[in-house]
Amino acid sequence: MSYTAKDPEKRPLLALVDQASPPDVAAYERGGGFRGLRRVLAGMSPAEVVEEVQKSKLRGRGGAGFNTGLKWSFVPKETQKQRKKYIVANGDEMEPGTFKDRMLVEGNPLQLIEGMIIAAYAIQATHGVIFLRGEYHLGLERLKIAVEQAKAAGFLGTKILGADFDFELIVHPSGGRYICGEETALITALEGRRANPRTKPPFPQVSGLWGLPTVVNNIETFSNVPHILANGIDWYLGLSACDDGGTKLYGISGRARRPGVYELPLGTRMGVLLEECAGGMQDGYKLRAFLPGGASTAFLGAEHADIVMDYATPEKAGSRLGTGLAILLDDRASPIGMIRNLEHFFAQESCGFCTPCRDGLPWVEKLLIEIDEGRGTPDDIARLEDAARLIGPMGRTFCAHAPGAIAPLASGLKLFREDFERLVAQGRPSEGASPAQGHAA
Amino acid sequence: MPDVIDADLVETILDMAHHDVLPRGACIEAMKIVQDRYGWICDRHLKQIADLLGMSLADIDGVATYYNLIFRQPVGENVIMLCDSVSCWVMGTDGVREKLCRKLGVKMGQTTEDGKFTLLPIVCLGHCDHAPAMLINKEIYGPVRPEDIDGIIEAHREKTS
Ligand SMILES: Cc1cc2nc3c(=O)[nH]c(=O)nc-3n(C[C@H](O)[C@H](O)[C@H](O)COP(=O)(O)O)c2cc1C
Ligand code: SF4
Ligand code: FES
Numbered sequence: 001m002s003y004t005a006k007d008p009e010k011r012p013l014l015a016l017v018d019q020a021s022p023p024d025v026a027a028y029e030r031g032g033g034f035r036g037l038r039r040v041l042a043g044m045s046p047a048e049v050v051e052e053v054q055k056s057k058l059r060g061r062g063g064a065g066f067n068t069g070l071k072w073s074f075v076p077k078e079t080q081k082q083r084k085k086y087i088v089a090n091g092d093e094m095e096p097g098t099f100k101d102r103m104l105v106e107g108n109p110l111q112l113i114e115g116m117i118i119a120a121y122a123i124q125a126t127h128g129v130i131f132l133r134g135e136y137h138l139g140l141e142r143l144k145i146a147v148e149q150a151k152a153a154g155f156l157g158t159k160i161l162g163a164d165f166d167f168e169l170i171v172h173p174s175g176g177r178y179i180c181g182e183e184t185a186l187i188t189a190l191e192g193r194r195a196n197p198r199t200k201p202p203f204p205q206v207s208g209l210w211g212l213p214t215v216v217n218n219i220e221t222f223s224n225v226p227h228i229l230a231n232g233i234d235w236y237l238g239l240s241a242c243d244d245g246g247t248k249l250y251g252i253s254g255r256a257r258r259p260g261v262y263e264l265p266l267g268t269r270m271g272v273l274l275e276e277c278a279g280g281m282q283d284g285y286k287l288r289a290f291l292p293g294g295a296s297t298a299f300l301g302a303e304h305a306d307i308v309m310d311y312a313t314p315e316k317a318g319s320r321l322g323t324g325l326a327i328l329l330d331d332r333a334s335p336i337g338m339i340r341n342l343e344h345f346f347a348q349e350s351c352g353f354c355t356p357c358r359d360g361l362p363w364v365e366k367l368l369i370e371i372d373e374g375r376g377t378p379d380d381i382a383r384l385e386d387a388a389r390l391i392g393p394m395g396r397t398f399c400a401h402a403p404g405a406i407a408p409l410a411s412g413l414k415l416f417r418e419d420f421e422r423l424v425a426q427g428r429p430s431e432g433a434s435p436a437q438g439h440a441a
Numbered sequence: 442m443p444d445v446i447d448a449d450l451v452e453t454i455l456d457m458a459h460h461d462v463l464p465r466g467a468c469i470e471a472m473k474i475v476q477d478r479y480g481w482i483c484d485r486h487l488k489q490i491a492d493l494l495g496m497s498l499a500d501i502d503g504v505a506t507y508y509n510l511i512f513r514q515p516v517g518e519n520v521i522m523l524c525d526s527v528s529c530w531v532m533g534t535d536g537v538r539e540k541l542c543r544k545l546g547v548k549m550g551q552t553t554e555d556g557k558f559t560l561l562p563i564v565c566l567g568h569c570d571h572a573p574a575m576l577i578n579k580e581i582y583g584p585v586r587p588e589d590i591d592g593i594i595e596a597h598r599e600k601t602s
Binding site for chain 2: 093094095096097098099101102133134135136137138172173174175176177178189190191192193194195210251252253254255259260261291295325327328329330333337338341342344345348349432
């Protein structure tokens with residue numbers, strides 16, 4: 001099918017991804033790999049690399065969407081010899097409904113590694129860490145092999161490709177906790193402490209891992225970098241259907257015919273993703289609403305089923321692009337049940353550092369259980385609204401976990417108001433999710 | 442389980458500690474390799490790791506209990522982790538959980554009497570396009586239907602008998 005066919009010109013990120021057997025160094029190079037790094041080390045200055053990435057308008061793919069080159073430019077401009085610095089790949093991927101980084105590490109780990117080496121050169125980092133979620137056993141195995149291969153071929157270690165540039169890379173499998181995906185918590189985890197987030201400033205680019213300058217980027221973000229350096233800014237900007245650069249790994253899960261990950265121009269419409277890539281809804285199910293980019297993005301109703309999935313448009317509609325992997329709510333699943341499931345997750349994964357999140361989210365979950373099980377009162381709906389108003393705004397908590405947790409609740413209270421009121425009025429449990437029956441073929 | 446951690450593991454832990462900026466940076470990986478060999482982290486081993494890394498027992502236990510994948514209690518020969526996050530919920534993980542509990546005769550969080558299986562909930566396994574998803578030891582399954590459970594469990598029972 002045209003949306004999934006291998007095409008290095010249109011779909012560079014997945015072009016060499018092979019989940020059955022990822023390319024080794026030779027196959028990766030045959031497919032165009034390490035061209036970007038070779039160009040960089042053949043004569044570009046670190047500042048030139050930062051500038052090129054900044055102008056390519058690559059924005060972070062981990063959820064916040066910050067311009068990647070701009071982030072790198074905040075690192076103090078010192079050479080490798082002047083100060084130790086770190087490059088960290090965020091492969092925690094525990095946001096429910098997100099399954100894109102797994103594909104990249106399992107299917108083409110060398111692409112990530114090349115992106116990290118280029119980034120390291122750009123900020124003159126000496127050390128790199130790939131932080132991978134602990135449940136990705138296959139990904140871990142393949143990353144370790146790929147790091148060894150890259151080392152043996154002279155892409156890691158000292159005097160890389162004969163240049164005056166050294167870089168050492170290790171893989172760290174996580175102990176398993178959602179909050180480790182938050183970049184300052186991730187850094188704390190790597191230091192062997194309970195992974196509570198830290199207040200910013202200071203930002204990691206100035207004071208990160210072990211107090212040294214550190215850049216944390218998502219795995220998909222790094223995987224874009226080799227292509228920018230190999231093919232140039234104009235080519236990269238041309239991949240996109242909006243103002244920002246590149247393609248995006250989009251995805252669909254829920255009651256679609258063919259859930260999965262698809263690489264498409266950034267700014268592709270949701271209708272293309274759902275109807276053409278995912279084959280539409282399964283027979284007997286209708287789309288009711290969706291979370292456009294993971295569990296911590298606000299619900300959009302079915303009237304947005306053809307929304308442009310760039311950074312700006314979902315925000316205008318009251319949500320966020322987030323990770324770009326949408327979760328579908330169908331007409332046969334209970335929206336209250338779905339929100340209850342989401343808030344159970346967020347309450348459980350709160351790190352406990354600040355009160356509104358630690359105490360507020362379990363309270364929210366309790367109210368939702370009451371309502372979902374037919375014991376709720378109209379006051380409970382009002383209490384949920386209070387909680388959303390009090391916990392939701394950025395800045396009330398140390399990190400964005402709590403605002404993310406409130407996004408589906410606050411939007412759901414508006415969008416599914418009638419469902420909430422009906423459940424409370426009838427005093428019967430909601431119907432829950434439709435029973436397991438796997439995917440239609 | 443031996444009173445003290447095997448010498449080869451101690452050596453690996455000291456080596457990892459030596460390569461980190463502070464030894465404590467190696468604590469998660471140290472606990473993981475100990476758990477890989479003995480199944481879980483008992484108090485004696487935890488104390489020993491703490492000593493090797495220059496941490497207090499309270500400090501390292503705080504780290505250990507923070508994480509899903511570090512076990513401070515004995516687990517069965519097979520650890521089943523069933524995803525209870527949102528995409529799997531939509532696709533019917535509740536039915537799979539009921540079937541698993543019935544089949545094994547345990548509740549979530551418990552181990553079967555014969556010590557063969559521990560059943561735990563887990564958050565999104567990054568396998569949402571194959572929901573409902575489940576991890577048994579290092580192997581991922583999905584989409585799992587309630588009617589698949591008997592076959593999957595029996596296959597693992599045989600493998601570890
Ligand atoms: C609660 C929470 C969880 C997060 N989880 C992840 C994650 O699993 N992976 C990720 O790349 N970013 C995650 N982030 C975002 C990171 O903090 C950070 O913004 C990102 O890694 C930066 O990379 P990028 O600029 O390449 O997107 C999370 C943020 C929060 C608040
Ligand atoms: S918002 Fe929640 S997860 Fe973030 S620091 Fe506060 S308690 Fe921890
Ligand atoms: S929600 Fe279950 S694997 Fe993602």
